[in-house]
Amino acid sequence: MSCTQCMVLKQTIRSPRQLSLAIFQIARQLKDNHLLYLGAGPWGKPFEKICEGKNWGEYVNNYFECSHCHQIIHLYAETTSGQGGQVAFLLEVKATLLK
Numbered sequence: 001m002s003c004t005q006c007m008v009l010k011q012t013i014r015s016p017r018q019l020s021l022a023i024f025q026i027a028r029q030l031k032d033n034h035l036l037y038l039g040a041g042p043w044g045k046p047f048e049k050i051c052e053g054k055n056w057g058e059y060v061n062n063y064f065e066c067s068h069c070h071q072i073i074h075l076y077a078e079t080t081s082g083q084g085g086q087v088a089f090l091l092e093v094k095a096t097l098l099k
């Protein structure tokens with residue numbers, strides 16, 4: 001799975017700036033209906049609360065699906081530990097999601 005539309009999202013996040021860029025990129029694709037929002041995983045805020053690129057909380061944990069190829073996309077970051085995060089492609093959602 002994965003197509004040219006969603007492939008560009010896959011990335012490693014190493015700084016707050018990269019996290020806000022990843023959030024903006026995903027927010028734009030959601031707005032253009034290239035992505036569907038699946039929900040927030042444990043300790044993550046709903047994406048609509050963080051999509052302006054601030055007030056993330058300690059964990060960013062949101063799941064999306066590509067509307068074209070149905071790839072599951074996971075945006076994850078630990079913001080306090082400075083460990084960064086990633087936008088990863090998953091085969092399935094194992095977490096319980098909140099919309």
Ligand SMILES: [Zn+2]
Nearest residue numbers: 003006066069
């Ligand atoms: Zn895709």
